[in-house]
Every structure is written in C-alpha cells, then in structure tokens.
Amino acid sequence: MKSRTALLKEIAEFLNEETETYSMLDGALKRLVEGTDFSTGWIFFIDDEGSHQLISDYRLPDALEQNDCHYMTAGPCWCVSRYHQGKLTKASNIITCSRIVKANRQHPDGTADITHHATVPLQSGQERFGLLNVAAPHKTSYSEDELELLESVAFQIGSAIKRIFLTEREREIALTNERNRLARDLHDSVNQMLFSLRLTAHAAAANTKDDRAKSAFEIIEATSQSAVNEMRALIWQLKPIGLEQGLAHAIHQYADVLNLNVTMHINGLIQLDNKEETVVFRIAQEALNNIKKHAGTAEVEITINQLTAFSLTIKDNGKGFAVQSAKQLPTHGLANMRQRAESIGGMLFITSSMDTGTVVTFTLQEG
Numbered sequence: 001m002k003s004r005t006a007l008l009k010e011i012a013e014f015l016n017e018e019t020e021t022y023s024m025l026d027g028a029l030k031r032l033v034e035g036t037d038f039s040t041g042w043i044f045f046i047d048d049e050g051s052h053q054l055i056s057d058y059r060l061p062d063a064l065e066q067n068d069c070h071y072m073t074a075g076p077c078w079c080v081s082r083y084h085q086g087k088l089t090k091a092s093n094i095i096t097c098s099r100i101v102k103a104n105r106q107h108p109d110g111t112a113d114i115t116h117h118a119t120v121p122l123q124s125g126q127e128r129f130g131l132l133n134v135a136a137p138h139k140t141s142y143s144e145d146e147l148e149l150l151e152s153v154a155f156q157i158g159s160a161i162k163r164i165f166l167t168e169r170e171r172e173i174a175l176t177n178e179r180n181r182l183a184r185d186l187h188d189s190v191n192q193m194l195f196s197l198r199l200t201a202h203a204a205a206a207n208t209k210d211d212r213a214k215s216a217f218e219i220i221e222a223t224s225q226s227a228v229n230e231m232r233a234l235i236w237q238l239k240p241i242g243l244e245q246g247l248a249h250a251i252h253q254y255a256d257v258l259n260l261n262v263t264m265h266i267n268g269l270i271q272l273d274n275k276e277e278t279v280v281f282r283i284a285q286e287a288l289n290n291i292k293k294h295a296g297t298a299e300v301e302i303t304i305n306q307l308t309a310f311s312l313t314i315k316d317n318g319k320g321f322a323v324q325s326a327k328q329l330p331t332h333g334l335a336n337m338r339q340r341a342e343s344i345g346g347m348l349f350i351t352s353s354m355d356t357g358t359v360v361t362f363t364l365q366e367g
Contacts, residue, residue, distance in 0.1 A: 004149055007035040011153060015160040024164065025056040028157050029132075033058050036149070038134040040064075040114065042072060043122070045130040047345050049365050050076075050084035055130070063103040063110030071103040079119045083131055091120035091147035091154070100135075113137035118147060120154040124162035132157065191231045198224035232257055246270065247277050248304055251284045258292045260300050268306040272364075279340050280312055280362065283348070286337050287314045287360045295319055295358065310364040317357040 002010070011031050018024035029041045042057040054072045064071050077098045082088040094117050104111045117135035121128060132154050142150075198221050205217035243250045248266055255262040272280065284302070291300055295318025303313040334350060341348035341362055352358035 001037055002035040004145075004152075007031070007149075008152055008156070010035065012156055015156055018160065019164060019167065021161060021164050022056065024160055025157070026058070028153070028160075029056050029058045032153055033134065036134075036146075037136055039112065039136050041132070041134040043130060043132050044080060046080060046083055046128075047365075050080065051365075052080045052130070061103075061110055061112035061114055063107035064099070064114075066103070066107065066110070071099045079131055079133070083121060083128075088119065088121060088131075091118060091150040093141050093147075094119055094133075116140045118142040118150060120147070120150040122154050122158045122161065124158040127162060129158060129161050186231060186234065191228065194224050194228045194231060198228060229257070243277060243281060247272065247281060250281055251288075251302060254281075254285055255288055255300060255302075258288055259298065260288060260292060261298050263299075263301045265301075265303040267304070270304060270306050270310070272310065276310075276344050276364065279344050279346075280310075280364075283337050283340050283360075283362050284312060284314060286334075290334070290358075291316050291318065294321070297357075312362045314360045315357065320352040320354050320356050320358050 011028055014027055014031060015024060018027065025043055029043060032038065033041045040057075040059045040061065042060060043055050044052040045055045046052045052073075054069055057069070057072070060069070060072070075098075078096075079088060079092075079094055097115075097117055100111060100114055100117070104115070114135045114137060116139060117133050119131050119133045122130050122132055132150065134150065201217045201221035201224060205214050205221060208214050208217065247270055248264060252262055252264055288300065291297070291314075295316045297316050297318035299317065301313075301315045303311075303315075305311045305313075337360070338348045344364065346362055346364040349361040349363075350358065351361075
C-alpha cells in the first residue's frame with residue numbers, strides 16, 4: 001500500500017497526461033485500487049434523468065461480472081438514487097448495496113467476500129458526472145482516512161473529466177469550422193469545374209458527327225456526372241446541408257443524393273438544439289451510407305417521433321448482417337454512430353440478421 005501523498009501524486013501525474021475519457025478513468029481506477037487496500041472499484045456516469053452507465057471497472061468479483069455486468073447495470077440502487085436526488089454530496093459508506101446483495105444471493109461464492117462499498121460523487125465545481133465506488137473483502141465500513149482519500153481522488157478525476165470535455169468541445173468547434181471551409185472550397189471550385197466539364201462534354205457530343213468522338217464525349221459527360229454526385233456526397237459529409245430547413249428535410253435530401261427511395265413518417269413537433277440536431281443527422285447519414293453500400297436495396301423507411309421523448313428509426317429490408325452483441329458492432333461506422341449517440345446522452349439500438357434487413361433506432365430522453 002502506498003502512502004496517501006505518493007498515490008495522489010501518481011494519479012495526478014497520470015491524469016495530467018491523459019486526453020481520452022475512458023482510458024483516463026480506467027487508468028485512474030487501476031492506480032487507486034492497486035495503491036490501496038481496496039480490492040475492486042467501478043465508476044458510474046449518471047445523466048440528468050438518473051439513468052446510470054457502468055463506464056469503468058477494475059477487478060470486479062466474478063458474480064458482479066456475470067451476464068455483461070448485469071447486476072451493475074440493471075435497475076436502481078441507493079447510491080445512484082441519492083446522487084440523482086442531490087443528497088449524496090461527499091464520500092460515504094453504503095450500508096447495504098442492493099447490487100452486491102442480489103449477486104451474492106445468486107452466486108454466494110462469487111463475490112470475493114465483498115458485502116459493502118464506499119461511494120463518492122465525481123464533479124467539477126457545480127458540474128456533476130457520476131460516482132466512484134470502491135470495496136474490499138470482509139469490510140463493512142470505511143475509515144475517515146479512506147473516505148478523505150476517495151474525496152481527493154474524486155476531485156482529481158472530476159477535474160480531469162471537465163478538462164477533457166472542454167478540450168473535446170474546442171476540438172469539435174475547430175473541426176466543424178475546418179469542415180465548413182473545405183465544403184465551401186470544394187463547392188466553389190472543384191464542384192463547379194466538374195459541372196462545367198459535364199456541360200462542355202454534352203455540348204461537344206451534340207455538335208460532332210464523328211461516332212467515336214461522340215462516344216468519347218458521352219463517356220466524359222457520364223464520368224463527370226458521377227464525379228459531381230460523388231462530390232456532392234462528400235460535401236454533405238463535411239457539412240450538413242439543409243438542416244436550416246429542418247432535420248427531416250435534410251435527411252430526405254441526403255437520401256436523394258444517394259439515390260435512395262425514402263418513405264418518411266413524422267409524429268409530433270421536432271424540437272432539438274443545434275448540437276442534438278447535427279448529431280442525429282450524422283447518425284442518419286451513416287445509416288443511409290451503410291444501406292447504400294451494403295444493404296442491396298434502395299428502399300428505406302424512416303420514422304421520426306417526438307411526442308414525448310425523441311426517437312429516430314431507419315429500416316431497410318436488405319441483406320442484413322449478424323450482430324454478435326450490443327458491444328461488438330461489425331464496422332467502424334456503426335461504432336461511430338453509437339459514440340455519437342452517447343455524446344448527447346442518447347442510446348442507439350441496432351437489430352439485424354442475414355437476409356432480413358436492418359433496423360437502426362436512436363432514442364433521446366427529454367432533458
């Protein structure tokens with residue numbers, strides 16, 4: 001076991017070098033557990049609705065890892081509820097943890113003698129992120145020194161989360177500005193040149209009587225038109241076009257660019273802020289790209305609902321694919337969609353099987 005000062009110094013040095021949230025949480029938790037008498041730890045992120053997500057864990061007992069950490073992810077518990085109510089504001093002993101109790105009932109030999117845990121909020125100023133939890137075998141209460149250590153580590157982690165979030169936001173703004181600049185440049189230069197080339201080839205083909213020349217000009221015209229279409233799709237990738245006229249319009253317009261036939265259903269009044277609208281459009285864009293590339297169908301059904309919560313469903317009856325599990329998506333693009341969804345507190349569900357098509361559903365609860 002390291003001294004408190006040495007451990008806090010080690011964790012602080014590690015956090016100062018980290019730029020990615022998940023690896024930062026995993027590394028800080030690992031150092032905390034290995035540098036103390038705690039045997040395990042886990043971190044929940046908790047949203048404004050009180051829903052929690054197991055974001056990091058280290059050396060969880062076997063019982064708590066059963067069925068993709070079912071006991072840690074399913075249902076409410078005292079510490080998450082108290083946190084959501086604003087009544088859990090400092091490091092505290094949890095007298096009885098319902099998650100550990102349930103796991104112990106089903107797997108009495110699999111909890112590594114863990115019965116109680118300590119918990120502390122992760123926050124930076126007035127901004128709250130979730131809970132840091134730690135436990136040790138045969139321990140029903142944690143000392144003031146241990147709780148003070150947790151407070152210090154939680155303060156370090158909370159500050160690191162805030163720093164990374166701010167850095168990511170600045171990077172996102174810079175990236176958006178650069179994408180907009182590239183989109184303008186491509187539209188004003190390359191796209192216009194390709195369009196002019198297509199018109200010139202068309203006129204030349206109409207005015208020549210030489211069959212070979214006519215055929216060559218027609219090939220140039222067709223190739224130029226294909227390049228124009230590709231350029232338009234690329235510009236759409238860089239900068240969402242048509243969002244100022246509404247999300248449904250922009251999605252439908254992008255589907256037209258891809259030559260997909262969309263049946264659109266809209267229920268309720270769509271009310272999203274600018275960031276949410278852009279993220280939802282990017283998710284739809286990726287889903288439509290996947291249909292164009294892989295589904296083997298041009299028919300798409302899209303449903304947008306916002307009667308209470310917001311939801312977007314994109315369905316095709318194409319080739320489909322085998323989804324191994326919710327955490328094992330077959331392409332980088334699908335993983336990006338899930339990351340985009342989580343970036344605004346939403347959830348993405350993908351259901352598919354071979355030869356039966358794919359359904360992509362995004363949901364976002366009211367803030």
